[in-house]
Structure formats: C-alpha cells, structure tokens
Amino acid sequence: MHVHDPLPLDSLVALAAARPADGAALDAALRACGLPASGPYRVVVAAAVGEESDRAVSALAEALRQPPGEPGATGRLPSGEAVAVVPAEPATEPRPSLAELWPALYAGRPQIPLHAGVSGPARTPEDLNSALEQARYALAVARAKAPDQARVTAVEDLSTLGALLAGVPEEVRTAFRSRVLGPLARDGSHRMLVETLEVFLAHHGSWSRTAAALQLHVNSVHYRIQRVESLTGRDLSRLEHKLDLQAALLCR
Secondary structure (H helix, E strand, O other), X not given: OOOOOHHHHHHHHHHHHOOXXXXXXXXHHHHHOOXXXXXXXXXXXXXXXXXXXXXXXXXXXXXXXXXXXOOOEEEEOOOOOEEEEEEOOOOOOOOOOHHHHHXXXXXXXXXXXXXXXXXXXXXXXXXXXXXXHHHHHHXXXXXXXXXXXXXXXXXXXXXXXXXXXXXXXXXXHHHHHHHHHOHHHHOHHHHHHHHHHHHHHHOOOOHHHHHHHHOOOHHHHHHHHHHHHHHHOOOOOOHHHHHHHHHHHHOO
C-alpha cells in the first residue's frame, strides 16, 4: 500500500465530516490520498496506550502495506489515534486479514497493547464520516475486550448484545446497570437474587430448568424472581424487561 502524507488524509476526513459534503473537494482529496474516486472504502482506527501513539500509526501503516502497490492512506486523527482509509473491494490476490497481521506486530513489543477497529463498507465518499464513527466504536470494543493485548474488532464482529455493549463508555454502562438493577447492583446482600436472575434468563425463563440448575424447589425460584421484580420494578413476563435486565447484567 502506498502510504501518503497525512495532510491529504486529514483533509479527506474533515471534508467527509462536513454537511453537506463538497463532492468536488472530496474527489480531489481522494485523489491526493491515492484512493479511487468511488467506493466502497473501509476506515481503520488504531491506538496504543499512553505515549506510544506513534507505535499505532507505524503498526497500522505496516499492516496495510501488505501486499505492496495497493491504494490507501494513513494518518492521525486530532484525538491522537491512527487512521487509515482503504478500498473495501477484495484484493485480486488472497491477503492476510488485519486481524491476522495485528498480533505479529504486537509480538515485537508485547508490553504495548495495540488495538484497532474496522468499519463496515462506506459505499460512497460521503459515507466516510459514518465509517469513521463505526471504526472508533469498534476500537472501543477491542480495548474493552482485551485491554492488555493486541486485538482487532470489525463492526461485523458486533453480532451479540454483549459485544455491542462492550464499546459503550464504562461510565454509561455503570449508570445503566445501577438504574436498571437498582438495589441488586448496589447491595452485595442480594448476590443470591442476582445469581437466580442470571440462571433464569440463561434458561429462557424456565422455572423448572432454573430450579434444577440451582438445586432449588420451583417455589423458591418463584419467590426469588418475585423479589427481583419488586426490587427492580421490572416484570419478567415481558420480553422488553427481560432484555433490559440482561443488558444490565452484561454491563457489569
């Protein structure tokens, strides 16, 4: 991949963020970055910890340099993360994925966690800003899932509720968990009720299977779930309330 001066990429990112986008200026910025004038594209955002942000920029450029000769541009966002825009079309020859290349880059300096997030395809230049936000969110998920290691997460990997919630800022997850679970989240004396709720949800609301898993009488499960409902203000016969409680448990 040709690695271009970051200034054209900075201009491309800024132009993609503008509303409405200037089509002619976008075309010029894409040419300056060595990118085709029409999509699809993918945006990749990468980061290392602390003062090692230069490591993320160099690692991203190195990973995307395989194989040589493909178009693309790397640079740095104002917030410090490395960013790359590359064509989303599959290469004519098989090539390793970024997820396959990333651990090898990390192996050279294992004390520096490296994380990257990859957007879905941006169909047009005007979609690049949305793709940038996707890549940032995927990066947050990669950091949350493996804070001390190397990890690449693509938006296509966010296929479960747990994976999706991993990218939510910790402060927001904590506030949501506290609000939904109420005393169950704040008072350690309710651990038994939390465990019962987890098992009940894991067994799709089956009283008998929950009782068997917990080695309890079904009446005891009914009592505990009634206590959960009373303390949280949720009705576990309603699907939306089950989903709220499941999400809150996943936010721990």
